[in-house]
Amino acid sequence: MEWQDTIGHIVQDRPRRRGTDTVSRRRAITESPGLSRKADAERDFGRQVRTIVTRLLPEGPPDIRAVAAVMRTSARTLQRRLHEAGLTYAGLVQDARREAASRLLATSDQTVGDVARLLGYSDPAHFARAFQRWTGLTPREFRRREHGANGVGSPASPRPRRSLTE
Numbered sequence: 001m002e003w004q005d006t007i008g009h010i011v012q013d014r015p016r017r018r019g020t021d022t023v024s025r026r027r028a029i030t031e032s033p034g035l036s037r038k039a040d041a042e043r044d045f046g047r048q049v050r051t052i053v054t055r056l057l058p059e060g061p062p063d064i065r066a067v068a069a070v071m072r073t074s075a076r077t078l079q080r081r082l083h084e085a086g087l088t089y090a091g092l093v094q095d096a097r098r099e100a101a102s103r104l105l106a107t108s109d110q111t112v113g114d115v116a117r118l119l120g121y122s123d124p125a126h127f128a129r130a131f132q133r134w135t136g137l138t139p140r141e142f143r144r145r146e147h148g149a150n151g152v153g154s155p156a157s158p159r160p161r162r163s164l165t166e
Contacts, residue, residue, distance in 0.1 A: 042085035046092065048081065053096040061120045064089050098134045100128070105139055106146040112139045 024143050056062035067089075068075040082089055097119050104115045116127030131139050
């Protein structure tokens, strides 16, 4: 038991280093210009990845390896940098799809099915469910609200339904 007492005294008698308390650490983090630049770089990195994902959406669900290749890095390095920025690849893909879907539904007269395919969905119903989860509105309800709110009037006229006799 003597060696434990000796270690206990050494630890207790050791002077505390300056700036090791929690308040000092928080202050250093929030006031450090280097960390602010790092946070800006991480946000820019996330934006860059989301931009690439958005460009790749029409080709189908973007694979992380394809995005990594465009960025001239490995998929693992891309994942690590996203993790350091507090982001996930799946989250960025979802954000890119949500933003593109909202923009396409508000500004184009493409059908919901066309928008779904442009965003890499294999089935328009999958897209409609995801869109409703994101916004609380179906794609058609969103389009009606957006066109009404922008003073554009009604969206592109609906396609006439074919009768079974044609």
